[in-house]
Amino acid sequence: MAKEERTEKVARTESEEKLSAILTICQRMSSERDLAALLDLIAREAARLLGADRSTIFLLDKKKKQLWSWVALGSKEIRFDARLGIAGAVAMDGEIINVKDTSQDPRFYGDVDDKTGYHTHTILAVPLRNYAGEIIGAFEALNKKKGCFTEDDQELLQALAANAAISIETAQLFQQLKTQRDDLLEENTNLWREVEGTFATQNILGTSPKVQDVVRLIEQISDSDATVLITGESGTGKELVAKAIHYSSSRARRPLITLNCAALPDHLLEAELFGIEKGIATGVERRPGKFELADGGTLFLDEIGDLSIAAQAKILRALQEKIVERVGGRKSIPVDVRILSATNKDLAEGIKNDDFREDLYYRLKVINIRMPSLREVRADIPLLVNHFLSEFSSEMKKDGMEFAESAMEALSGYSWPGNVRELENEIKRLVASIRKRVIQREDLSENIQESAKPGSPVSGSMKELVADAVEQMERKIILDALKECGNNQARAAKYLGLSRQGLIKKMKRYGLK
Numbered sequence: 001m002a003k004e005e006r007t008e009k010v011a012r013t014e015s016e017e018k019l020s021a022i023l024t025i026c027q028r029m030s031s032e033r034d035l036a037a038l039l040d041l042i043a044r045e046a047a048r049l050l051g052a053d054r055s056t057i058f059l060l061d062k063k064k065k066q067l068w069s070w071v072a073l074g075s076k077e078i079r080f081d082a083r084l085g086i087a088g089a090v091a092m093d094g095e096i097i098n099v100k101d102t103s104q105d106p107r108f109y110g111d112v113d114d115k116t117g118y119h120t121h122t123i124l125a126v127p128l129r130n131y132a133g134e135i136i137g138a139f140e141a142l143n144k145k146k147g148c149f150t151e152d153d154q155e156l157l158q159a160l161a162a163n164a165a166i167s168i169e170t171a172q173l174f175q176q177l178k179t180q181r182d183d184l185l186e187e188n189t190n191l192w193r194e195v196e197g198t199f200a201t202q203n204i205l206g207t208s209p210k211v212q213d214v215v216r217l218i219e220q221i222s223d224s225d226a227t228v229l230i231t232g233e234s235g236t237g238k239e240l241v242a243k244a245i246h247y248s249s250s251r252a253r254r255p256l257i258t259l260n261c262a263a264l265p266d267h268l269l270e271a272e273l274f275g276i277e278k279g280i281a282t283g284v285e286r287r288p289g290k291f292e293l294a295d296g297g298t299l300f301l302d303e304i305g306d307l308s309i310a311a312q313a314k315i316l317r318a319l320q321e322k323i324v325e326r327v328g329g330r331k332s333i334p335v336d337v338r339i340l341s342a343t344n345k346d347l348a349e350g351i352k353n354d355d356f357r358e359d360l361y362y363r364l365k366v367i368n369i370r371m372p373s374l375r376e377v378r379a380d381i382p383l384l385v386n387h388f389l390s391e392f393s394s395e396m397k398k399d400g401m402e403f404a405e406s407a408m409e410a411l412s413g414y415s416w417p418g419n420v421r422e423l424e425n426e427i428k429r430l431v432a433s434i435r436k437r438v439i440q441r442e443d444l445s446e447n448i449q450e451s452a453k454p455g456s457p458v459s460g461s462m463k464e465l466v467a468d469a470v471e472q473m474e475r476k477i478i479l480d481a482l483k484e485c486g487n488n489q490a491r492a493a494k495y496l497g498l499s500r501q502g503l504i505k506k507m508k509r510y511g512l513k
Contacts, residue, residue, distance in 0.1 A: 021049055022049070022156070022159055022160060022163075025041075025042075025045045025046075025049070025160065025163075026163040026167075028041060028045075029041065029042060029163060029164060029167040030163075030166075030167055030170075032167065032171065033170075033171055033174045033175075034171065034175075035168070035171045035172060035175055038167055038168065038171045039057050039069070039168070042055075042057060042139075042160070042164045042167075042168075043055045043056060043057060045160075046139070046141060046157065046160050047141065047142075049156060049160070050124070050141045050144070050149070050153050050156060050157060051144060051145050051146060052124075052141040052142055052143060052144055052145065052149075053142055053143035053144075053145060054118075054141075054142050054143070055139070055140060055141040055142060056069055056087075056139075056140045056142065057069055057128070057137060057138075057139050057140075057164065057168070058087040058091070058137050058138045058139075058140070059128075059136060059137040059168070060082060060091055060135065060136055060137045060138075061079075061082075064079075065081070065082050066079045066080060066081060066082055067079070067080060067081075067082045067084075067085075067087055067088060067091060067137065067138065078112060078115055078116070080109065080111065080112070084109045084111075085107065085108065085109025085112065086099060086102075086105070086107055086108060086109070086123050086125050086138075086140065087109075087125060087137075087138040087140060088107075088109070088138075089107050089125075090125045090126065090127050090138040091127065091135055091137060091138045094127045094129075094135055095127075096124075096125070096126050096127075096154055096158070097123070097124075097125045098123070098124050098125075098148075098149050098154065099122060099123040099124075099125075100122055100148045100149075101121065101122070102120050102121055102122070102123060103121075108120070108123075118142075120142050120143060121143050122142070122143055122144050122148050122149060123140055123141070123142055123149075124140065124141045124144075124149035124153055124154060124157055125138050125139065125140045125141075126138070126139050126154070126157050126158050126161045127139075127161070128161050128164065128165040128168070129161075129162070129165055130165055130166075130169050131166070131169070136165060136168070136169065137165075137168075139157060139160070139161040139164060141153070141157055203240070203244070204218075204237065204240060204241065204244060205380065205383060205384055205387055206377055206380040206383065206384070207379070207380060207383065207472040207473045207475075207476050208372075208376075208377040208379050208380050208472050209472070209475070210372040210376060210377055211372065211377055211380060212472075212476060212479075214241065214369055214370075214371065214372075217367070217369055218241065218244050218245055218248060218369070219248065221245065221367055222245070222248040222249050222250075223249065223250060224249075224367075225251075225338050226366040226367050227319075227338070227339045227340070227341070227363060227364050227365070227366045227367070228242075228245060228339075228340045228341070228366070228367045228368075228369060229304075229341050229342070229343070229347075229364045229365040229366075229367070229368050229369070230242060230340065230341070230342040230343075230368075230369045230370075230371065231342070231343060231344070231347075231368065231369070231370050231371070232342075232344065232370055232371030232372070232373070233344055233371075233373050233419055234344045234418065234419065234421070235418045235419035235420055235421030235422055236371035236372065236373060236374070236419045236420060237371055237419075237420050238302070238342040238344075238371055239258070239300070239302060239342065241342075241369060241371060242256075242258075242298075242300045242302075242340045242342060243256065245298075245340060246297070246298040246300075246338075246340070249298070249338070251296065251297050251298055251338060254296040254297030254298070255293060255294050255295075255296070255297035255298070256294075256297055256298045256300065257290050257293045257294035257297065257298070257299050257300070258300045258302060259272060259273065259290050259299070259300070259301055259302065260302045260303055261301055261302065261303045261304055261306050261307050261311075262302075262303035262306035263303075266308045266310065266311060269307070269308075269311050270311065270314060270327055271287075271289065271327045272289060272290060273289050273290050273291060273311075273314070273315070273318075273324075274289040274291060274292075274314070274318070274324045274325060274326055274327060275287055275288045275289030275291075275292055275324070275326035275327065275329075275333075276289075276326055276327045276328060276329075277326045277327065277328035277329040280327060280328030286326075288326075289324065289326065291318060291324045291335045291337055292324065292333060292335060294335070294337045295335050295336055295337060296336055296337075297337070297338070298337070298338045298339075298340060299337045299338070299339055299340070300340045300341070300342070301315075301339065301340070301341040301342070302341075302342050303342070303343060303344075304341040304342065304343050304347075304364065305343035305344070305345035305347055305350060305356065306343075306345075309354075309355075309356075309357065312356065312357045312360050313357065313360075315360065316357065316359060316360045316363060318335070319339060319360075319363050320363075322334060322335060322336070322337075323335065339364065341364050347361050347365075348361075373416070373419055374416040374419045374420060374423060375415055375416060378412055379472055380472075381411060381412045381416075381423070382408060382411075382412060384420065384423055385403065385408065385411055385423070385427060386403075388423065388424050388427035388428070389401060389402070389403070389427055389431065392427060392428050392431040392432075393431050396431055396432060398431055400437055401431060401434070401437055401438075401439065402437065402438055402439070403438070403439045404438050404439065404440045404441065406440065406441040407439050407440055407441045407443065407444060409441075410441050410444055410448055410449060410451075411423075411426075411444070411448065413451065414447075414448045414451050415451060426444070426445060426448070429445075430443060430444070474506070475512070477496070478492070478496070478503070478506060478507065478512060479512065481495050481496050482512075489503055489504065
């Protein structure tokens, strides 16, 4: 009786030790997120626990209908038809298979041994099932070191397989999420590069001194949080400048919120700027205003000259105190916002007429950027024309279009009251409506043709315009070279392929210091 008790006690002790070992292995499996390391861990610990020479996990690739594994503790990946071998039989039927002699079992698939150089004699294989009970692979123990695999071994391997399947699916999901996150980060980075490239100063086209002065000023204030007032006629590109300022600043990855002050009636403007609290009127929900939405970023107030005096006072308070209060609310909300504003009106004249607050004017005009009208930079017109022509002809799949010289002269001689926006729309209309390759003078809008009739003062100025454009381009190239070389004239001359004296002569000619 004592002997039976001792035997039972030994068996119970061994069982408890194996259970403890399984729990330890399961804890380690649940904390491992790298699939390759997890499979290696499971295979190594299962072989040790079962007294096997090695173990292998085959995972089911449903799309390719293959079983695959890093066979035998980290060797190269092996794939084969999911219907083949002992692993295939287990994956297809979901039954436990215990092979005492592989040479006598026709299901044994010897190609894996041939590829690995390993010789399999005994196999214990159990299915791997996920939460839903679906088979996701097969778990094999190979070559029992003492005898053949027993029923106890089967129970042990089944217990390991149940936990291994959960850990494997978790690791696969983790890997998928990591891949998706990396893809999203890469896509986000590429999108930001595209956005920043789209609105960078390089896209403010023009080589004339006035345009280049604007570009240089934007670059100089890129690291500043100072308010900027952008002035100029309608259609000169004030919004493009605002975007260039934002996307070249340290706030580029934060929101750029735009509000057209002329598009809203005064009684709605306050709620739009500062937000509104829930319940102020029937059915009204809480809504943040533009200041809150732009927190950490930039708020662009377009057509600021159209604000009422009352609205101006509230904006001034928000700028001074850096807090806002929603309509109907009592809580002060701190905001960190850079203000850019734009107008086509003369605000100084508005101050004289009591239409614009002087204190707000100076708050907004810490830096003033004036966009020149197209009439002031006629030398840039051919450059802009060809840019829009290339853009729209590519967009409408009409590559190869060009302007006749007479047409370009008329475009360069026109006054363009609508500035760049009017020019852009004219080129778009021409590309959309003209079927021939060369656009002639008579294809232009009548008002453009009429303003530049043959014999008029602007006629025949094409050569002068081209010469001026070339001069401005050369001026820009020299400035860029000097900047690149730290204003070292000798290095800049070498960079440009000129003698130092030749560079100095050109700098004097263009009034460059």
